[in-house]
Amino acid sequence: MIRDVKVSNNQVLVTLSGEIYVEESTVLREQLLQCLEKGLSHFVFNLSEVNYIDSSGLGVLVAIHKRALQxxxxxxxxxxxxSVKELFELTRLTKVFPTE
Structure with missing residues (x-):
């Protein structure tokens, strides 16, 4: 679930919680693409309250990462x-994204 998307100091701060499935991913992708269109390219995702994310959710993160790098x-x-940390490690996304 998308808890919050806000812009602070030219960064997009995204707080997610619960379970991230296709429906949430679609909404999230649209919101983040609007941010990219406005010229914002630094994103911070807080996943501390996420207990599940499916492949579509991971796909959104990867797509936004690619566009941000461009x-x-x-x-x-x-x-x-x-389990979300384990998934990131298993898919080697910890090597793609800076993590804190």
Missing amino acids: NKGQVTIQGLNG
Whole structure:
């Protein structure tokens, strides 16, 4: 579930919680693409309250990461834990995204 998307100091701060499935991913992708269109390219995702994310959710993160890099930005992931952290490690996304 998308808890919050806000812009602060030219960064897009995204807080997610619960379970991230296709429906949430579609909404999230649209919101983040609007941010990219406005020229924002630095994203910080707080996943500390996420207990599940499916492949579509991971796909959104990867797609936004790719677009952010093209615009000289980056995506940072915060708060990985539990099965979500294991999934990031298993898929080697911990090597793709800076994590905190």
